[in-house]
Amino acid sequence: MTTARLIQGNEACAEGALAAGCRFFAGYPITPSTEVAEMMAARLPRLGGKFIQMEDEIASMAAIIGASLTGHKVMTATSGPGFSLKQENIGFASMCEVPCVIVNVQRSGPSTGGPTTAGQGDIMQARWGTHGDHPIVAFAPYSVQDSFDLTVTAFNCAEDLRVPVVILLDEVIGHMRERVELPETASVTVVDRRRPDPALVSLEEYLPYDNSADPVPLMADFGSGYRYHVTGLNHNQKGMPTGNPAQIDQLVRRLNNKMELAAQRWQVYEELMTEDADVLVVATGGPVRAARSAVRQARADGVKAGMLIIQTVWPFPGARLAQLAARAKRIIVPELNLGQLVLEVERHVCTPAGKVPVTSLSRIDGELFTPNQILDAIKGVS
Amino acid sequence: MTSQTPHPTTADHSGAEELLPVQFRYEWCKKCGICVAYCPRNALSTGARDLPILSNVAACTQCKLCELMCPDFAITVTPRRRAQASKQEGESA
Amino acid sequence: MAEVRDYLRSDALPHIWCPGCGHGIILGAILRALAKLDPPKDDVVVVSGIGCAARAPGYLDFNTLHTTHGRALAFATGIKLAKPHMKVIVLTGDGDAAAIGGNHLIHAARRNIGITTICFNNSIYGMTGGQYSPTTPVGATATTAPYGHLEPAFDLCELAKAAGASLVARGTAYHTVALADLVYQGLQNDGFSFIEAISQCPVSYGRRNKMGDAVDMLRWQKENSVNVRTAAKLAPEELQGKILTGLLHVAPRPEYTKAYDELILRLAPAKGGAQ
Numbered sequence: 001m002t003t004a005r006l007i008q009g010n011e012a013c014a015e016g017a018l019a020a021g022c023r024f025f026a027g028y029p030i031t032p033s034t035e036v037a038e039m040m041a042a043r044l045p046r047l048g049g050k051f052i053q054m055e056d057e058i059a060s061m062a063a064i065i066g067a068s069l070t071g072h073k074v075m076t077a078t079s080g081p082g083f084s085l086k087q088e089n090i091g092f093a094s095m096c097e098v099p100c101v102i103v104n105v106q107r108s109g110p111s112t113g114g115p116t117t118a119g120q121g122d123i124m125q126a127r128w129g130t131h132g133d134h135p136i137v138a139f140a141p142y143s144v145q146d147s148f149d150l151t152v153t154a155f156n157c158a159e160d161l162r163v164p165v166v167i168l169l170d171e172v173i174g175h176m177r178e179r180v181e182l183p184e185t186a187s188v189t190v191v192d193r194r195r196p197d198p199a200l201v202s203l204e205e206y207l208p209y210d211n212s213a214d215p216v217p218l219m220a221d222f223g224s225g226y227r228y229h230v231t232g233l234n235h236n237q238k239g240m241p242t243g244n245p246a247q248i249d250q251l252v253r254r255l256n257n258k259m260e261l262a263a264q265r266w267q268v269y270e271e272l273m274t275e276d277a278d279v280l281v282v283a284t285g286g287p288v289r290a291a292r293s294a295v296r297q298a299r300a301d302g303v304k305a306g307m308l309i310i311q312t313v314w315p316f317p318g319a320r321l322a323q324l325a326a327r328a329k330r331i332i333v334p335e336l337n338l339g340q341l342v343l344e345v346e347r348h349v350c351t352p353a354g355k356v357p358v359t360s361l362s363r364i365d366g367e368l369f370t371p372n373q374i375l376d377a378i379k380g381v382s
Numbered sequence: 383m384t385s386q387t388p389h390p391t392t393a394d395h396s397g398a399e400e401l402l403p404v405q406f407r408y409e410w411c412k413k414c415g416i417c418v419a420y421c422p423r424n425a426l427s428t429g430a431r432d433l434p435i436l437s438n439v440a441a442c443t444q445c446k447l448c449e450l451m452c453p454d455f456a457i458t459v460t461p462r463r464r465a466q467a468s469k470q471e472g473e474s475a
Numbered sequence: 476m477a478e479v480r481d482y483l484r485s486d487a488l489p490h491i492w493c494p495g496c497g498h499g500i501i502l503g504a505i506l507r508a509l510a511k512l513d514p515p516k517d518d519v520v521v522v523s524g525i526g527c528a529a530r531a532p533g534y535l536d537f538n539t540l541h542t543t544h545g546r547a548l549a550f551a552t553g554i555k556l557a558k559p560h561m562k563v564i565v566l567t568g569d570g571d572a573a574a575i576g577g578n579h580l581i582h583a584a585r586r587n588i589g590i591t592t593i594c595f596n597n598s599i600y601g602m603t604g605g606q607y608s609p610t611t612p613v614g615a616t617a618t619t620a621p622y623g624h625l626e627p628a629f630d631l632c633e634l635a636k637a638a639g640a641s642l643v644a645r646g647t648a649y650h651t652v653a654l655a656d657l658v659y660q661g662l663q664n665d666g667f668s669f670i671e672a673i674s675q676c677p678v679s680y681g682r683r684n685k686m687g688d689a690v691d692m693l694r695w696q697k698e699n700s701v702n703v704r705t706a707a708k709l710a711p712e713e714l715q716g717k718i719l720t721g722l723l724h725v726a727p728r729p730e731y732t733k734a735y736d737e738l739i740l741r742l743a744p745a746k747g748g749a750q
Contacts, residue, residue, distance in 0.1 A: 024557055045739045048746030050556050052735075055582040059549035062542065062579075066522075066553025069540065070561075074553075088543050222538040222554065223561055225517050229484075229533050231541035240487060240533060241541075410488050414495035419690040450651050451693075453499030454489060455480070 002181040009147040009173040010035035010077075012180055013103055014043070016151025017075050019188045022101070023049035024072040026063035028056055028082060031115035032171045033105040036077035057082035061089035061102070068098045069230065071221035073155055077103035080113065080122055083129065090164050091130030092232045094255070097209070097217065099158035099193055101151070103167045105174040106285075108336070108366040117366030118171045118286055120336040124343075126166045127314045135258035137266060138166040138314040142288035144178035150268070150311060156191035157266040161258050162216045168313060170286045170336065172368060193219045196226060203227065207237040211254050215261050259315045268311040269320065273299065277306025279378050280328040282321065282345050284310040287334045287369050294374035305378050313341070318348035325349035325356045332377050334361040334369050403444045403462050404436040411456040417448035477510040479503060484536050491530055495689025497648030497674030498595050502531050504651045504672070505566075505593060508658035512562075519562045522551040524576060526568035527602045527676075528595035545575030548583040551590050559732035562662070565592040570600045570608040573629050577609075580669075584638035587666040588731040593658060594631055594669070597676040605679030616683050631671045636724045641666035643724035647673040649696040650720060657722060666730045673700075673718060 007015070014036050017025075025040035027033075037053065044051040050067070054060040057078055064074035078086065083104045093100050104126065108119030122129075126138040139154050141147040151167060158165040196206050196218040208228045210217040220226035229239040234248045242248065272295060274280065279298070283291040288309050298305035308324060310317060325331060331349060333342040342360040349356045361377050363369050404426070413432045425442040429435035436442060442462075449459045483506075492498050509519070519537040523529035525544035532539035538561075542550045547565045555563045572580050572594045583590060599617060600606040607617035610628045617624060636643045642664040646654030654672055661668030675681060675692035686692050696718070703721035706714055739746055 024553070026553060045735070046743045046746070048739055048743060050735060052552070052556055054549065054552070055578055058546060059552070059579055059582070062546045062549035063553030063556070065542075066540070066550040067557035068553075069538075070554055070557040072557050089546065092543050222520055222540075223517055223558055227516060227536055227538055229539045229541065231533065232543060233541065412489070412494035414689050416495060416689055416693065450503065451500060452503070453492065453494075453496055453689075455483060455499065455503065456489075458480075 001187075002183050004179055005182055006177055006179050007144065008035065008175055008177045009141070009144045009169055010105065010175065011039055012144045012147040013077070013151045013167065013169065014039040015182055016148040017101065017155065018043060018047065019148075019183070019185050020073065020152045020155035021190050022073045022075050022155060023047065024064065024067040024074045025049075025076065026052045026054050026060040026067070026074075027076050028054055028060050028078065030057070030079045030082045032107055032174050033077040033079050033103060035174070036103055036105070040075070057085040058089060061086040061093075064100050065089060065093050065096075065098050068100050069222045071224070073099070073159070075101040075103065077105065079105050079107050079115070080109045080119075081111070083122055083125065087130040090136070091132060091134055093164040094130065094134040094136055095232050096230050097162035097219070097255070098164070099162055100164050101154050101158055101167065102164060103169065106168060106170040108364065114366045116171060118336055118368055119364070119366065120168075120170055120285055120340070122168065123313060123335070123337065123340040126168055133252055133256050135161075135163050135255050135262070136166065136314060137161070137163055137262045137312070138168055139268065139311055140168040140285040140313050141173060141311065142285055142309060143173070144176065145180045146311065147173060148180055148182065152188055152190075153266065153268060156189070157262065159191045159193040160215070160265065161261055162193065162219055163258055163262070168285060172286045195224070196220050198225060208239050209235060209237045209251065211237055211250050216258070262312070263315040263317075263319070266312060267315070267317055267320075269317050270309040270311065272307040272309065274306035274308060274324050276304055277324070277327065278304040278329045279306070280324055280331045281305065281307045281374065281378065282310065282331060282333050282341070283307065283335075284313055284341060286336055287374075290369040290371045291334055291374050293371035294378055297371065297375050298378045301379075303378060310341070316344040316348070318344070321345065321348045326351050328356055330380075331356055331358045332361060332374070333358065334363070334374050334377070336363050336368070338362050338364060402436055402439060403442050403460050404448060405458045405460070406434060407456045407458070408433055410454045412454050414453060416451050416453065417457060420447050420451050422447065477513050479506040479510060482506050482509060482516075482536055484534055487534050490534055492527060493678045495675070495677045496527070497597065497676075497689075497693070498528055498531065500648040500651050501593070501595055501654065501672045501674055502534070504646070504655040505658050507655040508662060511659050512662050514562050518560065519564065520551070520554050521564045521566060522547045522554065523566045524571040525602070526571045526600070528566055528568035529571060531566045545571050546579060547571070548576065548579040548590065548592065552583060552586075552588055555588055555590055556732050556735065559589070559736060563590045564662075565590055567592060567594050569594060569596040569598060569610040569631070573609040573631055573634070580635065581638035584635050584640040584667050584669065586731040587639055587641050587728055589665060589667070591658070591661045591664070591668040592670070593661075594671045595674045596631065596671050597674040597680060598628070599676050599680040601676045601679045605683060632669065632719075632723050635669035639667070640669045640724070641726050641728055642668040644669075644722045645671040645673070645718070645720050647696040647700055647718065647720060648675060649693045650700065653720070660722060664727075665733075666727065
């Protein structure tokens with residue numbers, strides 16, 4: 001049983017969070033993400049959940065990490081400038097393995113840029129915005145329905161792998177309204193973090209950062225009876241600071257192995273007519289719709305075009321892309337930036353016969369691609 | 383963090399060491415000298431390797447100032463009565 | 476009554492603080508206050524940012540969280556709002572609380588959220604080798620003020636009071652017994668409690684500013700402090716340059732997480748109730 005609603009992407013994202021079990025939100029107003037916070041402010045107390053508008057973006061990120069350590073599923077929402085501010089604490093969440101979801105409704109940039117115009121300039125920042133070698137997962141919905149679905153997936157991934165997860169919407173997806181089918185909460189598949197069982201694991205035995213745990217260490221709630229230390233410093237399996245090179249190496253490698261785990265367990269993408277595609281369009285988020293129209297029109301015009309719609313941006317679906325590239329003659333990557341996703345595409349499309357030619361299509365004026373722009377590129381006339 | 387090798391503690395107080403009202407945990411002591419300076423009865427002094435010792439047991443009133451002022455949690459003060467009672471228990475056992 | 480040593484993670488000691496550092500004395504005072512309050516250990520969360528003072532939680536057998544520089548109060552706010560029944564304590568230094576953390580300090584005070592904050596104020600950035608902080612006095616020498624410091628210092632207690640803290644107090648490492656009592660009162664206050672604890676940094680501050688050793692610096696604290704009750708009888712000139720100690724400000728008002736719980740109760744009675 002589903003309920004049909006006409007809502008915007010930001011609302012769908014908030015609905016997805018609530019359906020996934022989110023009961024704590026801390027945020028700060030910033031266009032074009034503010035509706036997510038406003039909806040959570042209205043809905044959470046009615047569900048016994050907690051909402052707080054913190055004094056800045058940095059504090060919002062800190063507050064959700066604190067709440068997650070007590071056992072809550074947590075979320076914050078922002079846009080480019082706020083995403084930049086959050087990076088230090090995102091790194092903290094990654095290092096300390098605290099599940100959390102960060103919504104970034106991208107706008108055109110850099111800097112203050114265009115708060116109400118479209119952009120995808122944060123694709124690389126989503127992966128590398130915080131310092132050091134760290135695991136992080138990022139999803140990018142391409143429709144309002146996808147905003148709901150991928151938000152649920154984002155929470156489940158965060159709980160499964162004990163990682164921060166970014167959801168990359170953009171101004172257009174966030175603010176456009178479409179009809180969506182919202183499932184009943186009870187029918188939504190929800191993943192909870194795996195907690196230690198006091199009957200099996202004693203307080204003294206518990207290792208919050210157990211390097212041998214599969215897939216990730218068990219996570220005890222603050223206040224549940226397991227008392228342990230959480231620090232962003234290099235730490236041992238008990239969470240205590242360490243300078244031991246072997247322990248540091250083991251920790252950082254285990255953390256970053258989560259990218260491989262994410263690729264195995266949380267790689268989401270869709271394919272359109274890829275079985276015999278000569279020209280492969282690779283897109284994520286906002287440009288997907290125009291690209292899809294272009295691909296269908298190209299087929300109608302006799303060009304064997306196909307499309308890979310990337311929904312898990314990080315880890316990047318390099319393996320699947322390499323398989324598709326082996327059959328393709330050309331690859332086109334339309335992005336609302338000067339070429340970020342295309343860098344990942346390029347490094348995965350080297351075949352024994354040589355590198356498949358890749359065309360980077362950019363639009364950075366705050367406007368969307370038209371289907372014809374992408375169609376021209378497919379036909380090689382642009 | 384591993385604790386340091388304990389310093390020898392019994393050199394000056396052989397046998398009766400565990401019954402003294404002021405106990406030092408030398409592996410935590412950083413020899414700052416605060417306890418020696420603050421004892422109002424001059425019961426503490428600096429001994430071998432700059433470590434503090436309870437050199438004047440009779441002067442100690444177990445006021446606990448050394449325990450309170452020690453930055454290293456390295457001092458525990460036990461009231462004399464309890465220390466005496468423990469000694470008597472130990473002797474009759 | 477619990478004992479201080481019951482609260483220590485003994486295998487993490489000895490701590491990293493320098494010989495004679497006041498932080499260990501202050502931590503002892505805090506633990507004696509906790510021993511008197513005697514809460515269940517599982518209900519206590521100790522949060523810190525970055526700096527020497529911020530290393531304290533690692534030595535304590537509670538739920539402990541060592542976060543990013545200046546942000547302890549923001550993390551602690553999330554914890555307290557999520558689980559209001561927990562006893563949330565923030566241990567911070569002068570740089571952590573008042574420089575990078577200043578914004579979070581004033582907002583936590585404004586909200587009057589039930590967190591007890593103890594600021595270990597040694598007027599320096601000790602961990603990084605002795606740079607000036609927002610509480611380093613004019614004329615002092617620091618590695619980033621090699622010609623004498625030009626900036627005046629915050630009065631942290633005035634700042635916390637102006638921002639809305641419902642309990643503000645100041646103690647010193649020297650007056651450790653009084654400090655424990657002030658921390659105890661702070662823990663009992665249902666709201667934002669700010670306790671400034673004057674500490675000595677013999678290595679990075681004392682040595683550079685010719686203040687002698689730890690014993691000398693503690694004596695300096697004694698000689699330059701005036702209790703607020705005594706100060707009331709003194710003339711302003713006599714109080715120049717003195718450190719005002721004691722319970723400085725008490726103004727009870729609604730605590731933030733309670734107000735939010737009341738909101739939940741109003742909107743969704745079935746979902747309400749303290750967590």
